[in-house]
Amino acid sequence: xxxxxxxxxxxxxxxxxxxxxxxxxxxxxxxxxxxxxxxxxxxxxxxxxxxxxxxxxxxxxxxxxxxxxxxxxxxxxxxxxxxxxxxxxxxxxxxxxxxxxxxxxxxxxxxxxxxxxxxxxxxxxxxxxxxxxxxxxxxxxxxxxxxxxxxxxxxxxxxxxxxxxxxxxxxxxxxxxxxxxxxxxxxxxxxxxxxxxxxxxxxxxxxxxxxxxxxxxxxxxxxxxxxxxxxxxxxxxxxxxxxxxxxxxxxxxxxxxxxxxxxxxxxxxxxxxxxxxxxxxxxxxxxxxxxxxxxxxxxxxxxxxxxxxxxxxxxxxxxxxxxxxxxxxxxxx
Numbered sequence: 001x002x003x004x005x006x007x008x009x010x011x012x013x014x015x016x017x018x019x020x021x022x023x024x025x026x027x028x029x030x031x032x033x034x035x036x037x038x039x040x041x042x043x044x045x046x047x048x049x050x051x052x053x054x055x056x057x058x059x060x061x062x063x064x065x066x067x068x069x070x071x072x073x074x075x076x077x078x079x080x081x082x083x084x085x086x087x088x089x090x091x092x093x094x095x096x097x098x099x100x101x102x103x104x105x106x107x108x109x110x111x112x113x114x115x116x117x118x119x120x121x122x123x124x125x126x127x128x129x130x131x132x133x134x135x136x137x138x139x140x141x142x143x144x145x146x147x148x149x150x151x152x153x154x155x156x157x158x159x160x161x162x163x164x165x166x167x168x169x170x171x172x173x174x175x176x177x178x179x180x181x182x183x184x185x186x187x188x189x190x191x192x193x194x195x196x197x198x199x200x201x202x203x204x205x206x207x208x209x210x211x212x213x214x215x216x217x218x219x220x221x222x223x224x225x226x227x228x229x230x231x232x233x234x235x236x237x238x239x240x241x242x243x244x245x246x247x248x249x250x251x252x253x254x255x256x257x258x259x260x261x262x263x264x265x266x267x268x269x270x271x272x273x274x275x276x277x278x279x280x281x282x283x284x285x286x287x288x289x290x291x292x293x294x295x296x297x298x299x300x301x302x303x304x305x306x307x308x309x310x311x312x313x314x315x316x317x318x319x320x321x322x323x324x325x326x327x328x329x330x331x332x333x
Contacts, residue, residue: 211247230258
């Protein structure tokens with residue numbers, strides 16, 4: 001606005017809200033006695049076009065460097081008088097509680113597959129926090145889904161399915177010890193069963209394999225994080241939102257890194273050397289995010305096709321308690 005190069009022009013801003021951050025001082029000077037924030041003493045343009053203007057500035061930019069310098073921190077939103085954090089010890093640490101049991105389905109349910117998509121596949125989904133778009137991606141590739149609570153003993157009948165999918169997990173994956181034990185047993189007793197884990201489901205699979213996870217100082221939370229495919233050498237833009245990561249150096253020799261985060265070099269995926277089992281730390285097809293790695297769902301179903309061709313699984317092999325006609329069709333909370 002004070003730039004002389006805009007003299008006589010009308011400026012049209014594309015940012016929907018203008019004024020949130022306020023306006024810096026028009027009189028401040030730097031060490032050279034030049035105007036610190038302005039390019040000239042007065043406004044030079046003759047008009048401004050905005051969708052909406054904030055006459056009273058209010059923003060939280062100061063919070064960002066605090067988190068950047070100190071890492072993810074416990075916080076609280078309060079209303080009323082000025083808050084003194086030193087006098088309030090009642091902060092809940094989400095990493096100290098099992099968040100999965102708060103979001104998982106409490107009972108089995110199924111998601112049917114329309115005729116236009118159906119290819120006769122039956123996939124078991126461990127609902128650790130399964131997003132709707134995850135289920136959509138699986139169904140659109142031809143699978144009828146049976147969705148189980150996160151701690152359900154999937155190892156007891158995993159061989160009745162064409163594949164097992166492990167959804168994302170909120171918080172610390174080590175709280176899901178029963179899930180890890182069940183997955184370890186599933187892998188041991190079903191050596192050629194396709195398994196695919198995403199987000200923190202990746203961490204559960206790694207824990208089942210015998211590796212460890214670590215807490216990140218900042219976490220990776222964005223829709224534009226670059227991940228390098230260590231097999232193809234291609235870089236993909238991925239959507240991520242996690243505060244824990246796999247400690248790649250602890251992975252057993254039967255597993256090798258699949259993806260690497262190019263920002264902090266943390267592990268973004270693993271794959272078994274010989275078995276059709278793999279997982280990624282990011283969401284391959286995030287709703288509202290990048291689609292670069294949607295091919296990983298196709299890879300999972302390639303593994304399913306090979307497994308099904310070898311084993312010829314049919315629905316009648318699934319025990320009665322898992323048949324769709326007696327299961328609810330929605331998540332039970």
